[in-house]
Amino acid sequence: MRFWKRAAKRQVHPLHMGLVGRKQLSVSLRPAEWAELIDSLAWQDAKRRSAWAPPEEARELLMPIVRAVLEDVPPDGTLQVTTDLRGLAPQDKAGPRRTLPAPPAVERTEWYVTDPWLRLRADLRDGSVLDLSVTDHVRHRRTEKRSRSGRLKIKVKTKGVARVSATRTLPRGAAVRRPATPPPPFVSVRVREGERTVIRTDAKLAVDAQVRPTPERILDVLTELFRWTPPKAARRTS
Amino acid sequence: MDPAGPGPAREEDQLNRCTVTSGFFVLGHCGRTAVAPCAQCGRPTCQEHYGPDGLCAECRAAASPTRSPYDEQWVRGYRRGYYSRSSQTYGDATWYSGFDEYDRGAFNPGQGHYLGDYDHDGDDGFVDS
Numbered sequence: 349m350r351f352w353k354r355a356a357k358r359q360v361h362p363l364h365m366g367l368v369g370r371k372q373l374s375v376s377l378r379p380a381e382w383a384e385l386i387d388s389l390a391w392q393d394a395k396r397r398s399a400w401a402p403p404e405e406a407r408e409l410l411m412p413i414v415r416a417v418l419e420d421v422p423p424d425g426t427l428q429v430t431t432d433l434r435g436l437a438p439q440d441k442a443g444p445r446r447t448l449p450a451p452p453a454v455e456r457t458e459w460y461v462t463d464p465w466l467r468l469r470a471d472l473r474d475g476s477v478l479d480l481s482v483t484d485h486v487r488h489r490r491t492e493k494r495s496r497s498g499r500l501k502i503k504v505k506t507k508g509v510a511r512v513s514a515t516r517t518l519p520r521g522a523a524v525r526r527p528a529t530p531p532p533p534f535v536s537v538r539v540r541e542g543e544r545t546v547i548r549t550d551a552k553l554a555v556d557a558q559v560r561p562t563p564e565r566i567l568d569v570l571t572e573l574f575r576w577t578p579p580k581a582a583r584r585t586s
Numbered sequence: 587m588d589p590a591g592p593g594p595a596r597e598e599d600q601l602n603r604c605t606v607t608s609g610f611f612v613l614g615h616c617g618r619t620a621v622a623p624c625a626q627c628g629r630p631t632c633q634e635h636y637g638p639d640g641l642c643a644e645c646r647a648a649a650s651p652t653r654s655p656y657d658e659q660w661v662r663g664y665r666r667g668y669y670s671r672s673s674q675t676y677g678d679a680t681w682y683s684g685f686d687e688y689d690r691g692a693f694n695p696g697q698g699h700y701l702g703d704y705d706h707d708g709d710d711g712f713v714d715s
Contacts, residue, residue: 390656411655419610574611
């Protein structure tokens with residue numbers, strides 16, 4: 349192996365290799381360790397046609413959420429992420445197929461694909477714990493119709509939702525304040541007050557086989573968790 | 587934070603702290619010892635947030651925005667835009683103004699909002715109680 353190839357390989361983080369090879373990642377790291385991994389991904393992402401280039405989904409879907417949450421994790425806190433960026437194609441994500449009633453010469457089958465592609469847990473620096481999960485549920489309906497001439501027509505329709513669920517467990521004794529406005533219609537919120545108040549938000553976002561919810565939409569669901577505990581307003585002197 | 591409250595020595599100490607805003611949802615100010623004022627906005631800035639161009643991390647992110655989330659600067663540029671957009675999504679003007687007020691509060695030294703990376707005692711939390 350040539351020297352430059354060996355040098356290039358040395359700089360690839362071990363977890364980076366797993367993300368490229370399997371498009372999956374399951375880690376629990378401190379912010380400094382995340383920085384090393386992200387540096388490795390960034391270095392290869394910037395190189396065109398690199399064998400170690402991370403999947404596009406890592407840049408478009410995963411990294412914006414990780415970057416945002418990491419900002420709130422203290423140096424001694426951890427951010428756990430379990431992600432599966434393989435998409436809906438792998439057979440292990442598809443449920444059993446069932447036949448639907450159909451007229452003669454038409455065959456209809458239906459199956460669901462469940463893709464829990466992101467689980468995240470973070471210790472935040474205000475002492476609260478953030479949990480996030482995103483699962484895509486996509487329904488596939490396949491219709492096969494044979495015409496009188498014997499020609500076969502196949503049509504597949506997909507319809508899906510991404511279920512985003514997030515909870516924030518506040519530190520002991522922390523109080524909450526109802527926000528001035530309700531959340532948007534796609535976000536539902538529940539607050540369980542107690543010694544450690546828990547705020548939970550759920551959302552159903554439209555997706556299909558090709559389109560996943562944007563990171564910004566997922567952050568929108570997280571936003572509601574933090575509207576209940578606004579930062580202390582900074583006084584202005586003039 | 588010091589329960590004894592601000593005194594002359596403490597106020598001087600706060601004047602020399604970095605006031606770069608940190609965090610995304612849980613906002614804070616850096617709070618490390620400042621080494622120089624930002625050449626553009628003038629806020630006291632620590633070694634980590636002070637760039638070779640003389641700008642603080644916030645001004646650098648605004649001056650040269652990046653679209654790659656792999657870049658460390660990305661989240662600083664994204665945060666303000668995100669607060670603005672999510673404020674519209676929620677129809678909640680106080681969501682953005684709260685962030686804006688907090689961010690601009692960095693220019694009022696001596697207020698004791700150093701709850702970020704360098705938070706020592708955690709006595710003054712982010713949550714109103």
